[in-house]
Amino acid sequence: MTDTAARGAGEASAVDPPLVAITGLCKTFDAVRALQGVDLTLAEGEVTALLGDNGAGKSTLVRCLTGVHPPDAGEIRFRGEQIRLNSPDDARRLGIETVYQTLGLIEDLPVWQNLYLNRELTQGFGPFQVLDRKSMIGHSRDILARLDVNVPNVRATVRRMSGGQRQSIAIARAANWGKTLVIMDEPTAALGVRETAAVEALIRRLRDAAVTVLLISHDMAQVLRVADTAYVLRRGQTAARRVVADTTGDELVGLITGALEGDARV
Amino acid sequence: MTDAQAPGHLTGRLSVGAAARLAAPIGVVAVFVAFFIATPDFLTVSNISDLLVSTSILLVLAMGQQLVVTVAGIDLSVGSNLPWSAAVLGYAYTHGWGLPVSVLLALLAGLAVGVVNGLMVARLNMTDFIVTLGSLSVVSGLTLLLSSGNTVAVNSGFLRDLALDGIGPVRWFWLVAVLGAAIVGFLLFRTRTGTYLLSTGGNREAAREAGVHVDRMRLIAYASSGLACGIAAVLFVARTGGADPSLQTDLLLGSIAAVVLGGSSLFGGKASVLGSVAGAVLLQSLVNGFTLLGISQYYQPVAVGAVVLGAAFISRFQK
Numbered sequence: 007m008t009d010t011a012a013r014g015a016g017e018a019s020a021v022d023p024p025l026v027a028i029t030g031l032c033k034t035f036d037a038v039r040a041l042q043g044v045d046l047t048l049a050e051g052e053v054t055a056l057l058g059d060n061g062a063g064k065s066t067l068v069r070c071l072t073g074v075h076p077p078d079a080g081e082i083r084f085r086g087e088q089i090r091l092n093s094p095d096d097a098r099r100l101g102i103e104t105v106y107q108t109l110g111l112i113e114d115l116p117v118w119q120n121l122y123l124n125r126e127l128t129q130g131f132g133p134f135q136v137l138d139r140k141s142m143i144g145h146s147r148d149i150l151a152r153l154d155v156n157v158p159n160v161r162a163t164v165r166r167m168s169g170g171q172r173q174s175i176a177i178a179r180a181a182n183w184g185k186t187l188v189i190m191d192e193p194t195a196a197l198g199v200r201e202t203a204a205v206e207a208l209i210r211r212l213r214d215a216a217v218t219v220l221l222i223s224h225d226m227a228q229v230l231r232v233a234d235t236a237y238v239l240r241r242g243q244t245a246a247r248r249v250v251a252d253t254t255g256d257e258l259v260g261l262i263t264g265a266l267e268g269d270a271r272v
Numbered sequence: 273m274t275d276a277q278a279p280g281h282l283t284g285r286l287s288v289g290a291a292a293r294l295a296a297p298i299g300v301v302a303v304f305v306a307f308f309i310a311t312p313d314f315l316t317v318s319n320i321s322d323l324l325v326s327t328s329i330l331l332v333l334a335m336g337q338q339l340v341v342t343v344a345g346i347d348l349s350v351g352s353n354l355p356w357s358a359a360v361l362g363y364a365y366t367h368g369w370g371l372p373v374s375v376l377l378a379l380l381a382g383l384a385v386g387v388v389n390g391l392m393v394a395r396l397n398m399t400d401f402i403v404t405l406g407s408l409s410v411v412s413g414l415t416l417l418l419s420s421g422n423t424v425a426v427n428s429g430f431l432r433d434l435a436l437d438g439i440g441p442v443r444w445f446w447l448v449a450v451l452g453a454a455i456v457g458f459l460l461f462r463t464r465t466g467t468y469l470l471s472t473g474g475n476r477e478a479a480r481e482a483g484v485h486v487d488r489m490r491l492i493a494y495a496s497s498g499l500a501c502g503i504a505a506v507l508f509v510a511r512t513g514g515a516d517p518s519l520q521t522d523l524l525l526g527s528i529a530a531v532v533l534g535g536s537s538l539f540g541g542k543a544s545v546l547g548s549v550a551g552a553v554l555l556q557s558l559v560n561g562f563t564l565l566g567i568s569q570y571y572q573p574v575a576v577g578a579v580v581l582g583a584a585f586i587s588r589f590q591k
Binding site for chain 1: 462463464466467468470471474475477478479481482483484537541542
């Protein structure tokens with residue numbers, strides 16, 4: 007019945023290639039060299055944090071990964087196979103979904119229509135396809151309940167939702183359709199303490215459900231709380247990779263600012 | 273029949289916001305009561321029948337405008353697209369092309385203007401009100417060129433029957449208008465295309481990120497408005513028996529006013545088909561009642577404009 011139950015839990019074993027392996031990625035905009043050889047590996051089922059100061063290339067890297075900006079050089083391997091992402095549709099076909107800071111929700115549409123935006127279920131055939139509202143509303147409740155997202159009424163418009171609820175809806179949508187990878191761009195930047203905690207709990211539940219997450223964050227404490235691995239970008243290059251269990255917030259901050267020498271380039 | 277608003281609206285408390293959504297229906301009731309008290313001629317079967325017939329033309333235009341407003345646009349070319357389509361009908365008919373071909377050409381003429389508007393707005397990214405203001409002028413010039421500024425009579429038995437007859441007491445015009453409203457309501461609230469139109473108007477960037485072809489949606493909206501002008505032109509020629517190149521620019525304001533009165537947001541993303549129907553009826557009732565009361569027709573645009581400004585004021589509270 008549910009279309010997402012068969013997510014790839016347990017598919018990954020030790021011998022499988024990583025979900026995403028990026029090597030030597032470069033991207034130049036006019037005179038600005040945004041990415042100058044980024045290496046990054048996303049292990050399946052893990053939460054990987056992407057750190058870096060403003061202008062370090064985080065956003066550009068994400069846009070390369072979501073097909074918005076095709077890279078100039080370097081390669082992206084997806085489950086071991088080299089891929090070219092020329093449009094957001096290409097990324098979406100691979101099951102890569104992104105939650106931008108703007109969230110991408112339509113305020114005047116109800117929650118269920120946002121969850122199913124451009125993926126509407128219909129009944130009927132040919133030119134007589136009618137929205138299957140009943141199924142979409144029912145499934146929307148399931149989607150939110152599965153991730154323990156507190157939205158009392160999926161038929162209410164997003165306009166009525168709090169900031170935390172909106173963020174949770176956007177993440178739930180991405181997690182529902184992002185069969186392989188969910189990218190989040192500073193998901194708690196605009197939220198209060200309680201809402202931040204709720205969103206972090208949601209990210210942990212995604213990991214428990216074996217969803218691979220790439221998390222962009224400026225909040226070191228948050229990275230230490232929810233991520234397994236952290237990558238630090240500096241001036242368009244990978245400065246360091248750290249296993250979160252073996253690092254500290256101070257070390258990460260030092261790597262971001264350049265106070266500590268990076269060691270990722272071999 | 274038509275789902276007036278996004279689900280969830282019905283649960284809203286009676287607030288100023290609710291009053292704004294219900295402005296048009298409340299206004300219709302108020303105007304009907306006022307004119308009923310003022311004159312015995314208003315609430316008669318024949319007057320209401322005629323009132324709804326003249327509302328039909330405005331309603332068809334408003335349905336096209338509704339789609340454009342839904343994608344956060346505005347179509348000002350309505351004011352000259354209707355006379356243009358009517359002139360094409362008159363030209364074709366008086367040149368002996370037969371009624372079916374003439375009607376088809378009128379519809380295509382309206383559609384063509386809409387498609388050109390849509391291409392300029394969606395593909396060339398030009399500002400909507402400048403585009404349609406420009407085509408308002410261009411098309412009115414084309415109309416004068418085509419007709420040499422002359423009114424032509426269209427004597428067609430079919431069109432006369434269309435204007436005067438119906439099924440029992442139900443006039444053909446009403447059926448055309450109700451069908452148009454039903455199609456637009458169905459499209460907006462029951463189909464994928466409708467969801468894409470609403471999301472394009474509600475948040476174009478988010479819709480594009482979700483993979484919605486926002487340019488195509490905007491093109492569809494303007495093309496539909498153009499086609500609506502063509503349909504309205506056929507009704508207009510049927511009702512007046514001719515094509516007058518200088519007619520009826522107040523239908524432009526009327527079509528926008530009906531949509532605004534109905535509670536749709538001019539910023540897009542929020543549509544109310546039943547509201548727009550009520551808005552059209554309200555505006556036409558005002559004109560009709562004033563005429564019956566013998567109030568100078570110079571006051572009519574003042575009253576209609578005041579109602580529109582009032583609606584715009586109330587809609588401030590809708591946020």
